[in-house]
Amino acid sequence: MLTEIIRSLRPAWRVLLVLSALTGLVYPILVWGSAALIFPKKSMGQLIVRDDTILGSELIGQRYTSSAYFQSRPSASGYSALPSAASNLGPTSEVLRSDINKRQAVEGANAPSDLLTTSGSGLDPDISPEAARFQIERIVQARALGQSQREELQAMVVSSVQHPLLGFIGKSRTNVLELNLALDAAFGRPPR
Numbered sequence: 004m005l006t007e008i009i010r011s012l013r014p015a016w017r018v019l020l021v022l023s024a025l026t027g028l029v030y031p032i033l034v035w036g037s038a039a040l041i042f043p044k045k046s047m048g049q050l051i052v053r054d055d056t057i058l059g060s061e062l063i064g065q066r067y068t069s070s071a072y073f074q075s076r077p078s079a080s081g082y083s084a085l086p087s088a089a090s091n092l093g094p095t096s097e098v099l100r101s102d103i104n105k106r107q108a109v110e111g112a113n114a115p116s117d118l119l120t121t122s123g124s125g126l127d128p129d130i131s132p133e134a135a136r137f138q139i140e141r142i143v144q145a146r147a148l149g150q151s152q153r154e155e156l157q158a159m160v161v162s163s164v165q166h167p168l169l170g171f172i173g174k175s176r177t178n179v180l181e182l183n184l185a186l187d188a189a190f191g192r193p194p195r
Contacts, residue, residue: 028085051180059180064128067183071145071193073130073138075179076117077106080125113137129176132164142186146193159185 009057040044055066057063064075066082075082079090092099106119115134117127143153163182167173 036049051184053127053184058184060128061180062128064122064126064178067179067193069145069193070141072183073135073142073177073179074118076127076130077102077119077121078125079121082126083128088124090106090121105183108138117123128180129165132160132175135160135163135177135182146190148190152190155189156186159189 035046044050051061063084064078064082067084069072090099092102103119105113107176110118115131115137117131117134118137129138136157139153139156142148143156146152148156160177160182163177163185165176165178167175
């Protein structure tokens with residue numbers, strides 16, 4: 004009786020092992036390898052590398068403490084990728100209202116909402132074109148830029164805008180890391 008049960012289970016064990024190998028090893032390796040061949044930069048996290056140094060990823064927001072740089076959206080996770088998440092504070096939350104008021108005191112009364120509120124992931128690498136334009140005056144003052152440099156900075160912000168895919172999928176946005184790297188390339192790194 005026991006031998007018959009064991010014998011009847013052998014095909015099931017074979018199917019389990021074959022399917023486990025196919026779905027757990029072969030398929031993931033095939034998908035990863037295909038992605039690495041077809042989209043090498045995207046499959047490796049869209050890292051920005053200069054002089055063999057990883058400066059960041061186009062996909063993950065970073066904290067900028069200097070007023071001489073464009074600022075990312077606020078992060079509920081402190082820009083840490085491990086506990087990335089939204090604050091989950093609702094529109095009636097006093098904590099949320101207080102956080103927004105504090106940010107508004109720093110940024111100004113007319114600051115765009117994406118400079119006042121955190122993103123859903125807490126790691127949004129992009130800001131709206133309006134938020135980038137809003138920060139130009141602060142950067143001009145922090146870097147002591149002249150009028151011609153101000154105009155160059157304004158043109159840089161306009162050219163940094165990434166438009167919606169096919170004209171309607173997503174929103175216009177500006178990648179903060181790429182914009183700050185262009186800022187340093189054009190005007191040099193500010194003194195610390």
